[in-house]
């Protein structure tokens with residue numbers, strides 16, 4: 303597997319490249335405002351992009367779709383996504399890039415069409431559902447704090463500790479993490495119940511100051 307985390311400009315956005323050595327094909331995930339580094343890596347690795355995937359349809363994660371889509375690349379996103387995907391994904395959908403297997407987990411909350419992408423059962427691209435040490439916001443139209451709680455505690459935390467976490471933004475102390483590390487250290491994944499989860503969301507700035515979190 304070829305797997306790269308790539309700076310996409312914007313608000314410390316990350317794009318991802320998932321490639322297959324044998325077929326020299328790849329998928330790009332969340333092309334953002336700046337696709338130049340992503341395009342450079344595709345070229346440098348000698349790959350052909352066959353798919354664009356979106357973790358959700360907030361503008362900073364889909365802004366670069368057109369750069370690839372106009373080359374005839376297949377656009378895949380959740381079936382409720384407003385980007386008119388060529389392939390409509392849902393929980394359990396599987397996409398293959400050569401021998402690489404990308405499994406879709408439906409994780410609404412941050413946004414109504416949020417999905418996470420589990421690559422070869424090893425690497426989880428989380429979009430804005432889960433960041434290193436933090437989670438995505440849920441205080442705007444199309445968000446649901448209740449769904450986010452369910453997605454995090456029932457879907458994300460059901461994964462194996464060894465699964466690596468690759469977020470949609472570089473907001474944490476490190477660019478990537480693991481489910482085990484987040485389970486042990488991410489304050490949002492340690493709430494005993496929904497009420498406590500919403501309390502932390504509302505008091506996050508105070509909590510950070512109290513606990514010396516940057």
Ligand SMILES: [Zn+2]
Pocket residue numbers: 358360412413430438
């Ligand atoms: Zn977002």
